[in-house]
Amino acid sequence: MWKRAGMKAILQPWRILASRPASTKSTANVSSAVNSMILQSLKEHYFEVSKMTPPPKVNPPTPFKLVKGSLQSSGPVLTRSFGNEEISISVMRLRNIIAAFEDDGDDVTSQLFLHVDVSKPGQSHSLLFLCGLYPDAIGIQSISTRAKSEDSGFAMDLDDKMKNAIHGYLEERGINESLFSFLQAWLYVKDHRQLMEWFKSVGTFITEKKEA
Incomplete structure (x- = not known):
């Protein structure tokens, strides 16, 4: 369900941390960026699922x-x-x-x-x-x-x-x-x-x- 491209984009900010010493400010920025990407993906999937057409209502067979x-x-x-x-x-x-x-x-x-x-x-x-x-x-x-x-x-x-x-x-x-x-x-x-x-x-x- 999670697309590889999307996961790659989410993980890319951490590569920045690996290439240079991380300050408190830069770590906070990266964390915020990652959270934003995840939340955006969750939002997109939430609306995709919400638009799914439910099956017709069916009653259980009598006498259940x-x-x-x-x-x-x-x-x-x-x-x-x-x-x-x-x-x-x-x-x-x-x-x-x-x-x-x-x-x-x-x-x-x-x-x-x-x-x-x-x-x-x-x-x-x-x-x-x-x-x-x-x-x-x-x-x-x-x-x-x-x-x-x-x-x-x-x-x-x-x-x-x-x-x-x-x-x-x-x-x-x-x-x-x-x-x-x-x-x-x-x-x-x-x-x-x-x-x-x-x-x-x-x-x-x-x-x-x-x-x-």
Whole structure:
């Protein structure tokens, strides 16, 4: 995302320091010049990202509900009840939104990864499924059991026969390719928001005055 030419321009003032003794005044001037270049680049990228067209608003498939505050956290995105079970879904992807500014500019996410947690009241453990989600299919990578108070558990790789059985289990609970459109759009909004906040926080850090 950072262009080589831009980084070269940012680094050039430091070559001046290497060629002659630095005074306090010259060091301050160089520091100010570097900060100005960085801030200008941040500003340009901020406005470039702000002009990106968001995807059409998509609602989660019924009966899934969006977890409140999920855009600001790394936890579950969707939740639903199924009988006496509580099901929550977390999502991540291979490619970051920054890739949209490189080479082909294509920001379509073609593969998502789901963590599906199925729990029951009174049970000390829950089932955790790791799945690959595509626009037209879902693939099951592994299944594990874990204590509800822990972040990880024992994972088991599945053979084809077991995967087919698990497909039916998840399909019955509405966990299939119908989730793709919503989760793809949700990830775009989350990444876009985080990127905008990143530009702001870096700019604020650079411009913040030192305490006396």
